[in-house]
Amino acid sequence: MSSKPTVTKIIIIVDTMVAGGKERRLLELLKGLENNETISVCLVILSNLVEYEEVHHLAIQTVFLPRRGKKDFTIFYKLYRVIKKFNPDIIQSWSSVASVFLLPTVLSSKAQFINAIIADAPWAVKPFSSRWWHLKLSFPLSDAIISNSEAGIKAYNAPSQKSYCIPNGIDLARFDHLPDASEVRRRFGITTTYVVGMVASFRGAKDYSTYLKAAQYVLEHRYDVTFMAIGDGKDLAGLSKMYENEEKIIFTGRIADIEAVVNIFNVGVLITDHRMHGEGIPNSVMEYMALSKPVIATDAGGTTELVLDQITGLICQQRDPHDLKEKIVYLLDHSPIALAMGKAGRERIEASFTLDTMTQAYLQLYN
Template sequence: MKILFIIESLSSGGKERRLVSLIKVLSKRDNFNCELLLLSDKIHFTEIADIDVNISYLKRNIKKDIKILSKFNNLLKVIKPDIVHCWDNIAAFHFAPICKFKGIPFINSMITTAPPKLSKLSKRYFFNAVSYPFSDVILTNSKAGLGSYSVPQNKGKVIYNGFDLDRIDVNQKPEMIRQKLQIRNKKVVGMVASFTEKKDYQTFFTAGEIVLEKFKDVIFIAIGDGPNLKVLKKSIKPINNESFLFLGRQQDVESIVNIFDIGVLATFTEGISNAIMEYMVFEKPVIATGGGGTKELVINNETGYHIDAQNPVLLAEKILFLLNNPELAKSFGEKGAERIKSIFSIENMVNETIAMYREFSSN
């Protein structure tokens, strides 16, 4: 079975990591031939070079370059895929009709978030809704995503993210990371997220400053980059600057997450967060905004805490409680790791995906 995957780029991000993990496993399975189409040359996940997958590029400005449609049509003639699996909404908007016309099953994985309120007049809703009739499956990574985007019941399907347990074997031991970051005996509270409008670092930083008023022996780490980084960095009071570390984008995220005592994710919208999965598999208690798919991933009061959006006081309260109750934090972490291994494994994700593919192909 030949699968053509389409994604804008392999830049740093949750859906990009999920796709690379899927291709990595599929490429080793018998009867599967993976093709990858990138619409830009941005590649953060350089391990793709070590995977048995043929990569094609159609670099363009998809909003203006109408020639992209004929280029894609010609590519289909060469590759002759049994299934096209697309991971971006604008690409799905352009390419799904072509696949429908040619009779090629089209799997649409453009939904990766679950915003509580999504206007039907928004561009995001428009691109998604227009592509629905041309898609055979609208695949999301959370049940909440189906509702947020009003996915037709006869086409909607949920397959949870799968965590590749090979990533538990970190490249650098905790003591090496602590030495490199000059962290001695302090507790570590971390957040892994991009500095974009969907992530709420302001709540994380404000909560951190509240915590520091009562618990000095702690340091807050932010892993990620983005357009809001400089502004948010300036929001921290100078007196607290040494208690916040900004590490930017990291290749070896797992080694750093491994030194966290608590993993935080404050957001405005979320599907199934890869960052939270990283916290959980490394046995870290989680405190996260409770909306979207997070409620399907984190069990409140069992593997961590759900908090309201934009509530730094509550976030600080939960951080302080876990810092002062290490046995409870340890219990949350252990139960979280068990949950990832039993429900959110890469094996589960791949097997469910293969079963879906086989519904549309006889190869």
């Protein structure tokens, strides 16, 4: 007669579940854990913001603890009560905000504290900034510190003896049964032979200015390309106004069926200004590669841990629209090379960046 497996109780705390990189990464992990018989998961969200509808359909316990502003100190006690009731073996934070709110509970709890605070790799962390304090306060109390890139561990000078790199994993089932590309093209009124796209939020860290200037340079000499800028944010209105007369540059805003739209790309682009932001393992690039698209990206943070220059795509110079333009034109004009890069990208995702690979890495850490 076989005995039931020992169940490890894990409570995971995140500030929001808006449509962002770290939230997508958490959603993928929860999907990987929800049916595991050795794990019992409780998700605590420190707001009512949930933009990933899949969260509501996960077979896990979910608790909402919305804060009344940034200085709502009652959240310390509310978190303590939820954690005491769940009685976890492991407490895991998924953001710097969550890590700070957890510190009093971590001090009084026997549970192990996994601090998944690192999701980027900045050029420098400003001393005495809020981010700097979050790290200084939470690192000493962490039993394990998680980064999704080796570059992140180095950038934050995380203690090597308890730091682990677990790259993002992507659920390849998301890319099955997509609508026909011709339907998606009609939806956006695209009639050109080629489509180039960038998926990113419209905030300073993502360098849409360089991408859009490069698009203009390409469109000065050829008429067979449409450029798509997919995402929203505070800079969207200003940039879309600047390019409103460019009929072959399409601003979509945020869209739900991102997989269907990326599927019509011939080239996927992600341009980052490393002075403002260093990527961890960028989800948008993983989506390009999962759909066998060649990638053009900047060497910012952990991007080159995912994109292999000249193999799965091309690495371009930062803040250099002329270099980006040349690389876009090269891939459009050399279809066999672009297709080979896309194929190599898909194979790299299947080998090292799947949902199962990430889930198994976390299970090994938990155990």
